[in-house]
Amino acid sequence: MRRRELLAAALSAPLLGNWWPAFALEASGSASPFDAETVAGLARALAARDYVAPEVALPKALEDATYDAYRDFRYRADRALWRGQRDARFQAQFFHRGFLFRPKIDLHAVEDGQAKALPFSTDLFDYAPNPAPALDDIGFAGFRLHAPLNRADYFDELCTFLGASYFRAVGRGLGYGLSARGLALGSGEPAAEEFPLFRAFWLHRPDAGAESVTIDALLDSPSVAGAFRFVITPGDDTVFDVDARLFPRVTLEKAGIAPLTSMFHFDASGRDGVDDYRPAVHDSDGLAVSTHAGEQVWRPLHNPRSIQHSGFQGRAPGGFGLMQRKRDFADFEDAEAHYERRPSAWIEPLGDWGEGEVHLVEIPTADEYHDNIVAFWRPAVPLPAGRESRWRYRLHWTATHLWKPALAHVVATRIGAVPKTTRGARLIVIDLDGGPEQTVSALEVEVRASVGTVRNAVVHARPGGGWRVGFEYEPDGQTVAELGMRVLQQGRAVSETWLYRWQA
Structure with a gap:
């Protein structure tokens, strides 16, 4: 993972720590029953309690870890979860806590209707050239999935969940670029933005030869708790089927559903103040919307001089996304970043999302290291406290997505x-x-x-x-x-x- 990727994953993440005490019952290593309602039940119970901010303390051995030191905390591929399983098409590796990634994230494996906590051990990591530090079970910072995406005999990194509720994925032949999030609260608003955190994950062991893998996640923040289920299918387009169940503690006036976060620095439409040999620098170059009425809309992105908000109002669209349409090396001339390989992300609502707007936030940035673009669905009616709100959608990580190819x-x-x-x-x-x-x-x-x-x-x-x-x-x-x-x-x-x- 490059420095920009580390920073982008954590720039907006709050520094959170310890877990809800009631959940410590699983720390003993014993298995617990698990079904499709387990995480929703936990989120509902969590939302009924006052929010407790997690602690951020790290052991002394990790407290002063620099960026370079953190890069040396490498997970051992031979210890990957599900490695060696017959006909396994997925493996999971875990991220160490430290540097910008301080919160303890609880990880669990689910098999045959039973969930078991995955304990931390320094034996899972290679710390060379340094010796392994003396650490207790400090938990993990997140995880990534691997699958034979580009070659049948090699497990490529497919997606990663790391920092707040951020996650990223790639389709075949692509590299990491923009991110998705579980929920956006206050993006681009005058008040401080709130960043909910995925505090626990449950990784379901896939059947032999299975084409998809299921991940459950528990989200928490001062304003809301939530239960998310991701069914992930890799391919030319890697597809996430998402079922998000939100349990607000307070009324959410400006919730951002299915948020996408990206970077746009400059392009041929605007190079004011840019002194750069490259013709363009961005992870995404436009917001695409397929309106409820069937109109296909393209809105080029800006790097504005002040924060800009744009709304595309009406019934829930057929889809929306932040897209990267430039696909030639000559479009960027960057032999390291390869922006031409960055994925587009397309949100396809499932079910009736009602009235609202596709909302776009553009924030000024002076460099390519800070994400400055956010797009999401904002419901017309606030999400009331104490009542479940459910959102299903399909998220495509793709090189291109032309929903009406007959149109130029x-x-x-x-x-x-x-x-x-x-x-x-x-x-x-x-x-x-x-x-x-x-x-x-x-x-x-x-x-x-x-x-x-x-x-x-x-x-x-x-x-x-x-x-x-x-x-x-x-x-x-x-x-x-x-x-x-x-x-x-x-x-x-x-x-x-x-x-x-x-x-x-």
């Missing part, structure tokens, strides 16, 4: 000055791929602006394939405008809808 989709947004003008006009160029085979003469461009003036909108064939749309925008003294564009044929949309917030 945006692959790049470029903005620059209009030559020979003194009015502050901007030239906006949008490249699209795919869509129906049409002659350019059969197409028209529809452009709208909330304020200002749009001029000279055109569409033409792009060398190498696809279309290019260009238009001039004059702000007329305004500093913020909402812009929109789509390509039509005889009044019918043949492209997705491009939306953009322009700022002076």
